[in-house]
Amino acid sequence: MTDKKSFEINGSHVNFQNQNHVAAVISDSDIIPSKAENVAVSETLCNCGSKAPEANCGSGGLDKAEKHISEQKNQETTEKYSTLYDNCRLCPFCCQVNRNAGIKGRCGAPSEIRVSNIQKHEWEEPCLSGQGLKTPVKGSGTVFFTHCPLGCVFCQNRQISRRSTSLGREMSADVLASEFLRLQQSGVHNINLVTPTHFVPGIIEALLIAKSKGLTVPVVYNSSGYESEETLQLLSGLIDIYLPDYKYFSSHLSELYSVVPDYQEKCEAALKVMQKQTGKPLFDENGIMKRGTIVRHLVLPGCDYDSLKVVSRLHLLFGKEGIVLSLMSQYTPTGNLPFPELNEKLPYSAYLRVVASAQKYKFRYLYTQSEESAAESFIPVFI
Ligand code: SF4
Numbered sequence: 446m447t448d449k450k451s452f453e454i455n456g457s458h459v460n461f462q463n464q465n466h467v468a469a470v471i472s473d474s475d476i477i478p479s480k481a482e483n484v485a486v487s488e489t490l491c492n493c494g495s496k497a498p499e500a501n502c503g504s505g506g507l508d509k510a511e512k513h514i515s516e517q518k519n520q521e522t523t524e525k526y527s528t529l530y531d532n533c534r535l536c537p538f539c540c541q542v543n544r545n546a547g548i549k550g551r552c553g554a555p556s557e558i559r560v561s562n563i564q565k566h567e568w569e570e571p572c573l574s575g576q577g578l579k580t581p582v583k584g585s586g587t588v589f590f591t592h593c594p595l596g597c598v599f600c601q602n603r604q605i606s607r608r609s610t611s612l613g614r615e616m617s618a619d620v621l622a623s624e625f626l627r628l629q630q631s632g633v634h635n636i637n638l639v640t641p642t643h644f645v646p647g648i649i650e651a652l653l654i655a656k657s658k659g660l661t662v663p664v665v666y667n668s669s670g671y672e673s674e675e676t677l678q679l680l681s682g683l684i685d686i687y688l689p690d691y692k693y694f695s696s697h698l699s700e701l702y703s704v705v706p707d708y709q710e711k712c713e714a715a716l717k718v719m720q721k722q723t724g725k726p727l728f729d730e731n732g733i734m735k736r737g738t739i740v741r742h743l744v745l746p747g748c749d750y751d752s753l754k755v756v757s758r759l760h761l762l763f764g765k766e767g768i769v770l771s772l773m774s775q776y777t778p779t780g781n782l783p784f785p786e787l788n789e790k791l792p793y794s795a796y797l798r799v800v801a802s803a804q805k806y807k808f809r810y811l812y813t814q815s816e817e818s819a820a821e822s823f824i825p826v827f828i
Contacts, residue, residue, distance in 0.1 A: 463525035526646035530556040535581040553608030560645040561613040572734040580731035586628030618650035625655040672715035685720035694754035739769040747786035760806040769810035
């Protein structure tokens with residue numbers, strides 16, 4: 446999530462109007478296959494496609510065939526993906542707890558999807574929300590999930606991200622799919638899944654349902670960057686735009702602020718999978734992103750030396766054009782953290798040094814933020 450009035454486009458490096466406009470096309474082979482597609486209709490069973498004998502089915506035969514096949518498909522999909530919670534290894538923490546039995550791992554998340562806010566967000570990067578482009582600002586359809594595996598000390602969404610949060614409401618895959626479709630109907634440019642990692646099985650179900658019912662806007666996977674490669678493979682063909690953070694290069698910093706020493710290694714492995722799935726950034730004729738990977742980096746107070754490393758690594762991994770780089774200055778001190786440097790604002794001059802480094806590398810797609818970006822009032826009220 447980014448803050449209101451935040452993004453400025455560096456004119457010399459971002460020129461969406463001059464892009465080659467190639468629409469994103471996901472082929473059938475990209476879509477995760479369902480076993481239900483191979484269900485044969487037996488002569489001894491109702492010709493609606495259910496497994497019930499015709500006499501007991503009550504379907505009315507072919508008139509309701511599609512409904513039964515769809516229900517059966519959804520049931521098999523639900524069973525297929527929900528078993529991933531039996532021995533949870535959805536993120537690199539690999540807790541191996543049975544969330545279906547109510548056991549909680551590091552993230553503290555249950556196996557039922559929990560959602561806090563669902564809203565149209567107008568201040569994501571311009572290519573996601575439409576802000577500042579020659580197109581109506583339709584916004585990004587953000588869905589905020591509760592909990593988070595990473596738990597950074599400075600998290601600005603801590604009300605909903607902490608292990609112990611009681612905010613949010615439980616939501617079935619069917620209801621979540623309906624919410625996606627409702628957002629699409631409201632005209633948003635995309636569906637933006639905020640911190641989805643620990644609910645991926647339910648989200649896949651919801652996306653399959655929503656896509657079968659007409660969801661066509663791009664789906665954005667908005668994450669901390671601390672992701673399992675295996676979990677990302679499950680999402681191949683379902684996600685159009687990845688929006689990961691690359692928070693730290695230094696293992697000292699990642700240990701200090703997120704209690705995870707291998708962040709850099711896991712994040713880079715995840716970014717490679719994401720970028721391979723999406724390919725280079727693609728935009729429509731108005732500059733709205735259709736496909737690609739946007740890597741966000743929030744410059745932290747006292748850590749701009751680490752940010753320079755992050756920028757350098759991203760250039761090494763993806764070159765000038767492989768990703769969109771979004772450098773953020775919006776760090777908002779909330780006070781009372783046991784790290785004095787994090788209770789201070791980021792000096793804008795430190796941020797500009799990082800921007801200058803990205804400019805030196807000539808990133809083709811580079812978003813920067815204005816000095817007034819950091820404001821506590823921009824943090825949403827969660828429910
Ligand atoms: S999603 Fe949660 S329970 Fe599963 S491995 Fe990650 S932290 Fe552990």
